[in-house]
Amino acid sequence: MPLFEYECLTCHAQFTEIVLPWEKNKVIECPRCHAQDVKKLVSRFSYHQSEQDRLEQIDTRAPRDDSYYRDDRNIGLWAKKRAKELGVDLGPKFEEVVEKARSGKILDEYNK
Numbered sequence: 001m002p003l004f005e006y007e008c009l010t011c012h013a014q015f016t017e018i019v020l021p022w023e024k025n026k027v028i029e030c031p032r033c034h035a036q037d038v039k040k041l042v043s044r045f046s047y048h049q050s051e052q053d054r055l056e057q058i059d060t061r062a063p064r065d066d067s068y069y070r071d072d073r074n075i076g077l078w079a080k081k082r083a084k085e086l087g088v089d090l091g092p093k094f095e096e097v098v099e100k101a102r103s104g105k106i107l108d109e110y111n112k
């Protein structure tokens with residue numbers, strides 16, 4: 001479920017909204033005071049998820065949009081999940097590559 005947390009800038013109420021991918025421009029209204037001036041919060045839910053949880057939740061058949069890749073914690077997760085489904089052992093070399101990708105070091109190597 002694409003759940004997002006928002007804070008109302010008028011009354012500071014915090015609430016959760018379901019925003020489906022095709023509703024990106026949806027107007028979010030505060031359920032308490034009906035102001036439309038709201039701020040998106042980092043979801044506490046996804047923030048505290050372990051990598052294992054995130055792996056469980058990835059649907060490798062679902063299309064991923066740019067925002068997925070903007071979260072660098074997601075780099076490599078999809079490949080890991082897919083490999084797991086296929087019963088492939090990616091080995092420690094893969095972990096190393098993922099770590100590099102997440103830290104941005106992989107770009108340094110390509111630019112050498």
Ligand SMILES: [Zn+2]
Nearest residue numbers: 008011030033
């Ligand atoms: Zn409000």
